[in-house]
Amino acid sequence: xxxxxxxxxxxxxxxxPLLLAGAAGVASLILxxxxxxxxxxxxxxxxxxxxxxxxxxxxxxxxxLYTLLxxxxxxxxxxxxxxxxxxxxxxxxxAAVAAVYLAAWEMTGRLSAAVVAAASLAVSGLFWQWATIxxxxxxxALMVALVIYLAVRWSSETRVKRFGATARTFALLxxxxxxxxxxxxxxxxxxxxxxxxxxxxxxxxxxxxxVMARSALLIAFPLLTYLYLPIRSAMGxxxxxxxxxxxxxFLDLVLAxxxxxxxxxxxxxxxxxxxxxxxxxxxxxxxxxxxxLAMLGVGWLLWRKPPVLALTAxxxxxxxxxxxxxxxxQDHLNVVYLIPAYVVVALWIGAGVGSLGGTLLxxxxxxxxxxxxxxxxxxxxxxxxxxxxxANWDEMQRYAERPLDKFRQHIDAGYVARRLVxxxxxxVEDNAAIFADWxxxxxxxxxxxxxxxxxxxxxLYGVGSVDEMEKRVGERPIYVARAIADTGQRRFTAVGPLxxxxxxxxxxxxxxxxxxxxxxxxxGAQIKLLGYVQYDDRxxxxxxxxxxxxxxxxxxxxxxxxxxxxxxxxxxxxxxxAGNLVAQLDNRHPVLSMSPTRLWEPDEVVGDYYELPLAGxxxxxxxxxxxxxxxxxxxxxxxxxVDASGRALGERAAVTEVVR
Numbered sequence: 027x028x029x030x031x032x033x034x035x036x037x038x039x040x041x042x043p044l045l046l047a048g049a050a051g052v053a054s055l056i057l058x059x060x061x062x063x064x065x066x067x068x069x070x071x072x073x074x075x076x077x078x079x080x081x082x083x084x085x086x087x088x089x090x091l092y093t094l095l096x097x098x099x100x101x102x103x104x105x106x107x108x109x110x111x112x113x114x115x116x117x118x119x120x121a122a123v124a125a126v127y128l129a130a131w132e133m134t135g136r137l138s139a140a141v142v143a144a145a146s147l148a149v150s151g152l153f154w155q156w157a158t159i160x161x162x163x164x165x166x167a168l169m170v171a172l173v174i175y176l177a178v179r180w181s182s183e184t185r186v187k188r189f190g191a192t193a194r195t196f197a198l199l200x201x202x203x204x205x206x207x208x209x210x211x212x213x214x215x216x217x218x219x220x221x222x223x224x225x226x227x228x229x230x231x232x233x234x235x236x237v238m239a240r241s242a243l244l245i246a247f248p249l250l251t252y253l254y255l256p257i258r259s260a261m262g263x264x265x266x267x268x269x270x271x272x273x274x275x276f277l278d279l280v281l282a283x284x285x286x287x288x289x290x291x292x293x294x295x296x297x298x299x300x301x302x303x304x305x306x307x308x309x310x311x312x313x314x315x316x317x318x319l320a321m322l323g324v325g326w327l328l329w330r331k332p333p334v335l336a337l338t339a340x341x342x343x344x345x346x347x348x349x350x351x352x353x354x355x356q357d358h359l360n361v362v363y364l365i366p367a368y369v370v371v372a373l374w375i376g377a378g379v380g381s382l383g384g385t386l387l388x389x390x391x392x393x394x395x396x397x398x399x400x401x402x403x404x405x406x407x408x409x410x411x412x413x414x415x416x417a418n419w420d421e422m423q424r425y426a427e428r429p430l431d432k433f434r435q436h437i438d439a440g441y442v443a444r445r446l447v448x449x450x451x452x453x454v455e456d457n458a459a460i461f462a463d464w465x466x467x468x469x470x471x472x473x474x475x476x477x478x479x480x481x482x483x484x485x486l487y488g489v490g491s492v493d494e495m496e497k498r499v500g501e502r503p504i505y506v507a508r509a510i511a512d513t514g515q516r517r518f519t520a521v522g523p524l525x526x527x528x529x530x531x532x533x534x535x536x537x538x539x540x541x542x543x544x545x546x547x548x549x550g551a552q553i554k555l556l557g558y559v560q561y562d563d564r565x566x567x568x569x570x571x572x573x574x575x576x577x578x579x580x581x582x583x584x585x586x587x588x589x590x591x592x593x594x595x596x597x598x599x600x601x602x603x604a605g606n607l608v609a610q611l612d613n614r615h616p617v618l619s620m621s622p623t624r625l626w627e628p629d630e631v632v633g634d635y636y637e638l639p640l641a642g643x644x645x646x647x648x649x650x651x652x653x654x655x656x657x658x659x660x661x662x663x664x665x666x667x668v669d670a671s672g673r674a675l676g677e678r679a680a681v682t683e684v685v686r
Contacts, residue, residue, distance in 0.1 A: 043127070043128060043131045043132075043140065044128070046127065046131075046137070046140070047124040047125070047127040047128045047131075047140070047144075048124060050123055050124055050127045050140075050141070050144045050145075050148075051120040051121055051123055051124030051127075052120070053148075054119065054120040054123040054124075054144075054148045054157075055116055055117065055119075055120035057148065057149075057154075057415075058115075058116035058119055058120060058154070058157040058158055059113070059116055061154070061158050061419065061422050061423075062109070062112050062113060062116055062158045063108075063109075063112045063158050063159045063426070063438070063439055063440070064109060064440070064441065065106065065108055065109065065440075065441050065443070065444045065564075066106075066108040066443050066444055066447070066469045066472045066473065067108070067112075067159050067160070067437060067438040067439065067442075067443050067468075067469065068434075068437035068438055068442075068443045068446075068465040068466060068468055068469050069437075069438055069464060069465045069468060070085070070161050070464075070468075071112075071156075071159040071160045071161045071438055071468075072160075072438075072443060072465075072468030072469045072471075072472055073085065073468045073471070074089075074092070074096065074111060074160040074161045074162065075107065075108045075111045075112070075160045075468075075472050075476075076107065076108075076265070076468075076471060076472040076475045076476050077093060077096075077265055078092070078093045078094075078095075078096025078097045078099070078100055078111065079096070079097065079100040079107050079111075079475070079476055080263065080264045080265055080475050080476075081093065081097055081258060081263060082258075082263045082264060082265030082266060082475075083255060083258065083259055083263060083265065083266040083267065083268060083269075083270065083279075085267070085268075086268075086279055086280075086282035086285055087210075087211050087279065087280050087281070087282050088252065088255045088268075088270065088279050088280055089162055089209070089210070090208070090251040090252050090253075090254040090255055091205065091208040091209045091248060091251045092162050092165060092209060093254065094251060094254060095114075096111060096114060096160075099111070099114045107476050108160070108472060108476070111160035112158060112159050112160050114160065115156060115157055115158065115159060115160055115161060115163070115164045115165070116157050116158065116164075118157075118164040118165040118167075118168050119153065119154075119156070119157030119164035119167070119168075120157075121168050122147070122153075122164060122165075122167040122168035122171050122369070123144050123147055123148045124144070125168060125171035125172050125175050126143050126144050126147050126171050126175075126369060126372050126373060126376075127140045127141070127143065127144040128140070128175050129143075129171055129174050129175035129178060129373055129376075130142075130143035130144070130372075130373055130376030130377070130380070132175060132178045132179050132182060133178055133327075133331065133334060133373065133376065133377055133380070134376060134377060134379075134380030134381075134383075135380070136379070136380040136383050136384070138379050138380070138383050138400060138401075138404040139376040139377065139379040139380035139383065140376060141404065141408070142319070142375060142376055142379045142404065142407055142408060142411070143372045143373055143375055143376025143377075143379070144372070144376075145408055145411045145412075146312060146316055146371075146372045146375045146376075146411050147167075147368060147369065147372035148415075149411055149412075149414055149415030149418060150311045150312065150368055150372075150414075150418075151310070151311055151414075151418045151421070152311060152361060152362070152364070152365060152368070153167065153365055153368050154418055154422070155422065155438075156362070156365065158422070158439075159438055159439070162209065162210055163362055163365050164365075165209060165210075166206075166209060166210045166212060166213075166365065166366055167365050167366060167368065167369050169202070169205060169206035169209055169210070169213065170206065170212075170213075170216065170341075170366045170369045170370075171369045172202050172206075173199065173202055173203050173206055173213075173216060173220070174337065174338065174369070174370075174373065176195055176198055176199040176202055177199055177220060177223055177224075177337060178334055179195050180192060180195040180196050180199055180227070181223070181227045181333065181334070183195055184227055184228050193237070196231070196237070196241065197240060197241070197244055200240070200241040200242075200244035200245050201244040201245070201247065201248070203216070203220065203245055204244055204245035204246060204247055204248040204249060205248040207245070207248070207249060208248035208249050208251050208252065209248075211282075212345065212348075212363070212366055215341055215344040215345060215348065216341050218340065218344075219336060219337045219338075219339075219340035219341050219344075220337065222336060222337070222340070223333050223334075223336060223337040226332075226333045226336070227333055252280060255270045255276060255279065255280070256270050256271050256272075256276050259271040264475055265471065265475060267487075289352050289353050289354070290351050290352065290353065291353045292350065292351050292352075292353045296356060297350060300350050300359065301350060303357075303359050304346060304349065304350060304359060304364075307359065307361055307364065308364075308371065311368065312371060312375070313410050313411075313414060314410075315407060315410040315411075316371070316375055316410070316411070318378070319374070319375040319378030319379060319382075319407070320371055320374040320375050320378060321374075321378070322377075322378035322381055322382065323373070323374035323375060323376065323377030323378035323379075323380075323381065324339070324374055324377075324378075325381070326377050326378065326380065326381035327374070327377050338370045338373060338374070339370075341366075341367075341370060342367045342370040342371070345363065345364060345366055345367040346364070346367060348363055349361070349363045349364055379404065379407060382403065383400050383403075383404075386399055386400050386403065422439065424641070425439050425440075426439040426440030426442075426576075427440060427576035427577070427639070427641035428440075428442070428577075428639065428641075429442075429577045429579075429611075429637035429638065429639050430442055430445070430446060430523055430579075430637050432508070432509045432618055432619075433463075433508045433509055434446060434462075434463070434465060434466045434507055434508040434523070435463075435465050435508075437465060437466065437469065438465075440563075440576070441563045441564050441565075443469035444469070444564045444565060445523070445561065445563060445564055445565040445577075445579060446466065446469060446507070446522075446523050446565070447469050447470055447472075447473050447565065448473075448564060448565030448566060449522035449523055449561050449565035449566075449579060449635075450505075450521050450522030450523050450524040450565075451470060451473060451479060451480050451483065452479065452480070453521050453522065453539075454480060454483055454503070454505060454521060454524070455483075455503045456480065456482040456483065457482060457483075457502050457503065458483050458484070458502060458503035458504070458505055459483070459484045459485075459486055459495075459498070459499040459502050459503070459504055459505070460483060460484070460485045460486065460505045460506075460507060460524065461486050461488065461489045461490070461495050461504065461505065461506045461507065462485060462486070462487065462489065462506070462507035462508070463487070463488075463489055463507070463508060464487060466507035466508060467485050467486075467487045467507070470483075470485045470507075471485055484499070486498065486499075489506055489507070489508065489510055491510075491512040491514060492504075492510075492512065492513060492514040492516050492527065493514060495527075496527075501529075503526065503527075503529075504526070504527040504529075505521065505524040505525065505526050505527075506518075506524065506525050506527075507523070507524055508618070509525075509618035509619060509620060510620065513620050513621075515625065516528070516625075517621055517625050517626065517627075517630075517632075518617045518618075518620045518621045518632075519535075519617060519621070519631070519632045519633045519634075520581055520616075520617050520618075520632075520633035520634050520635040521633060522561075522565065522581065522635060523579075523635050525617050525618055525620055525621075528630070528632075532627070532629065532630070535627070535629075535630045535631065536585075536629040536630055536631055537631065538556055538557070538583060538585075538631055539559065539583065539631075539633070541559060541567055542556065542557040542558065542559055542583055543557050543558055543559065543560070543682075544556065544557040545557045545558065545679070545681065546669065546670040547667055547668070547669055547670075547675070547679045548587070548667065548668050548669075549594075549654045549665040549666070549667055549679070550654065550665035550666060551587070552586065552587055552588055552590050552591065552665075553584055553585070553586055553587065553590060553594070553623065553626075553654065553665075554584070554585045554586075554587055555582060555583070555584060555652065555679055555681075556583040556584065556585050556631065557583050558580050558581060558582050558583065558681055558682065559580065559581045559583075560578075560579070560580045560682065561579040561580065561581075562575065562579075563575050563576060563577055563579070565579070570682075570684075570685070571640070571684050571685075573645075573685060573686055575640050576639070576640055576641040577637050577638065577639060577640055577641075578600065578609075578637065578638045578639075578640050578650065578684060579635070579636070579637045580635070580636055580637075580650070580681070580682075581633050581634060581635045581636075582596075582598075582616075582633070582634040582635075582636070582652065582681070583631055583632070583633055583634070584616060584626075584631070584632045584634060585629065585630065585631050585632070586623070586626040586627065586628050586629065586630060586632075587628065588628050589624070589626065589627065589628060590623040590624055590626055591624070592623070592624060592656050593614075593615060593622045593623050593624050593656070594615075594623045594654040594655065594656055594665065595612060595613060595614050595615065595654070595655055595656065595657065596612065596613045596615075596616050596634065596652065596653070596654060597610065597611075597612045597652070597653040597654075597655060598610065598611050598612070598636045598638060598650070598651075598652055599650070599651045599652075599653070599678075600638050600640075600648050600649070600650055600651075600684065601648060601649045601651055602646060602647075602648055603646055603647050603648070603649075608643060608648065609638040609639050609640075610638075611636055611637070611638055613634075613636075616632055616634040617632065617633070617634055617635075618635075621634075638650070640684070640686070643686050644686065645686045646685075646686055647683060647684070647685055647686075648683070648684040648685075648686065649680055649682075649683055649684070650680070650681040650682050650683075650684060651678045651679060651680055651681065652678070652679045652681055653665075653677060653678055653679070664677035664678075665677070667679045
């Protein structure tokens with residue numbers, strides 16, 4: 027009977043943190059849904075928006091568990107497929123926050139520690155960003171948090187000799203670690219510290235053949251999901267770059283040995299600078315208060331719970347070492363690899379708060395006063411994280427509203443990727459080839475595989491020289507999704523945000539596009555601005571910009587009246603009603619600086635795409651203006667503009683009015 031009573035008390039004691047952890051998760055989910063990317067995005071996130079839906083084969087290391095879970099989730103009838111997959115990341119991230127809450131409570135036994143730990147992770151910028159777009163990052167954080175929580179819980183149950191609960195928790199820990207391995211290879215870095223933790227807490231368990239056999243089976247069970255890769259590849263799938271239907275190709279995809287070797291190439295002399303960048307990254311995410319609490323937490327764990335410190339610190343150091351050694355450029359770190367370490371830092375912050383709370387309660391013996399003081403201290407400690415959250419919210423909003431950059435790298439928020447695709451792909455020939463980097467390729471693949479648009483167009487990963495692209499596709503129409511430096515003195519024209527290599531008859535190249543709004547303005551008696559096309563923020567052709575639009579996308583159409591005598595630069599400017607400049611974008615040459623005007627042939631029509639920012643502008647009337655100019659050691663020289671009747675307009679051509 028006494029045992030039953032103790033079990034009931036134990037269950038009741040467990041319910042409160044579970045409920046509060048659930049509340050922390052729900053609060054985080056509300057935050058992430060409010061900032062969720064609304065549509066398709068680029069890069070890895072763009073790939074994970076469509077590969078699960080079509081049951082394809084993603085990039086290294088195959089991610090079969092995520093693909094299968096994502097397929098089931100993608101069938102939920104809410105929003106677009108892209109939005110659903112973004113939402114899945116938000117759900118995983120919210121669950122990770124809840125798991126950190128539970129782990130911090132298990133480590134310290136204090137509500138205050140759990141609250142601050144969960145909050146510090148929830149509003150950290152990088153974690154928050156990946157909570158709003160599809161991908162494996164937030165789910166990896168969840169796996170790490172669950173493994174640490176279950177390990178600490180197993181340790182607590184072992185210490186109080188709750189053998190039935192201990193066996194169940196150890197089995198659950200084994201299964202969760204297996205799922206972590208099946209999900210992301212960073213879980214391999216958890217193996218040595220986790221084994222050390224188990225040996226320190228209860229070394230005798232490794233001599234129990236039955237327990238070890240069951241644990242091995244539970245770890246291995248989720249790994250069976252890797253069989254999906256060769257089976258699905260052999261069946262045939264709409265998206266399969268690696269074809270892992272033979273053992274060598276399967277191992278190459280899953281282990282990514284050759285790929286990893288190509289990246290693990292940072293020289294030792296670069297390590298001090300990279301270590302400084304690593305420290306700056308953590309400081310930026312958690313701030314001075316977070317760093318101080320984390321150091322306090324490390325000291326408290328060293329004193330009170332050395333095995334937990336060993337588990338978390340060894341894993342965090344392994345993650346940091348991987349990040350430092352992964353070569354993505356001398357001045358860059360692949361910071362997404364740090365997200366699992368953010369879980370550890372959040373737990374150390376929680377331990378620091380727990381240590382501080384214990385000290386206050388011992389110093390202030392009068393319980394009501396102690397609790398009041400502790401509550402006030404916790405609120406003060408939360409303030410920096412709330413401020414960080416507000417700043418990150420503002421930054422995410424600005425990031426989502428930014429225009430396309432010249433190299434199309436920042437397309438993982440807002441409608442930027444949708445605009446890149448829909449302002450171009452519908453107007454591309456069915457037999458064309460689009461050359462793109464990974465960041466730009468995935469949203470095109472999404473629209474093809476999920477929405478069925480222009481499926482005959484080949485989107486090729488990797489942008490080379492013009493000669494290399496021509497060698498790959500021959501006489502087919504060639505498009506590039508970003509600016510390239512080596513144009514080989516070839517001419518390009520814009521089709522929306524894409525740049526098309528100009529090949530064909532003069533008649534074809536001299537044809538103005540349908541839907542163009544005419545202007546017929548002549549610059550310097552050499553180049554005519556035939557007209558323009560304007561788009562909304564999702565890449566649809568419109569007559570006027572919506573008052574709430576965050577960007578002004580448009581294509582200018584130039585025509586050489588004769589071969590231009592010089593290379594002219596283009597300046598696009600947005601002026602307010604008082605004549606003040608509020609936004610500007612210049613290109614050294616038209617078409618992403620890829621089409622020098624001195625190469626233009628007479629009568630050829632050249633499209634030239636731009637985006638200007640509108641977010642944050644006050645209500646009112648604005649005017650879009652265009653200039654052509656040359657620059658030299660003597661200074662700037664703007665071309666004079668005349669209209670179709672020959673009337674002089676000065677040096678600026680007014681294109682259209684924008685009403686906010």
